[in-house]
Amino acid sequence: MSARALINVPKSARRGDVIEIKTLISHVMETGYRHSNTGENIPRDIVTSFSCKYNGEEIFAATLYPAIAANPFMTFHTTATESGTLAFTWEGDNGFAVTEEVKIEVG
Numbered sequence: 001m002s003a004r005a006l007i008n009v010p011k012s013a014r015r016g017d018v019i020e021i022k023t024l025i026s027h028v029m030e031t032g033y034r035h036s037n038t039g040e041n042i043p044r045d046i047v048t049s050f051s052c053k054y055n056g057e058e059i060f061a062a063t064l065y066p067a068i069a070a071n072p073f074m075t076f077h078t079t080a081t082e083s084g085t086l087a088f089t090w091e092g093d094n095g096f097a098v099t100e101e102v103k104i105e106v107g
Contacts, residue, residue, distance in 0.1 A: 003027055005100045007088060012105040013080035021052065021060075024073045025090045025098060031066040047072055047092040055084035080106045 008022040025047060032044025044066065051061040060076045072090075083106045089099045 003098045007102050009102045015106050017080045018077050019080050020077055022075045026071050029070040045093050047090050049091045051089050053087045082106050
């Protein structure tokens with residue numbers, strides 16, 4: 001399955017500013033509890049974890065469970081300390097893994 005990630009991070013901030021980060025990943029999110037019209041169990045297919053690293057240091061992480069909605073949306077905050085890269089990683093069932101990076105300029 002191909003996934004599309006949407007990430008909203010300010011392009012620049014002043015050192016010490018608290019910035020808001022928003023992410024959304026498009027994913028079907030099948031719980032594994034439903035059955036097909038032939039009665040067979042539909043296998044679970046969910047995003048199980050999300051993490052964000054700021055210049056290699058993890059600043060946010062979440063474990064997701066079957067009750068989470070399709071297309072998980074996350075909003076969190078961090079303090080802008082230095083220019084660099086925010087790396088976002090989503091992992092899930094069936095080998096699902098997506099990593100996206102966004103640059104931020106801190107002055």
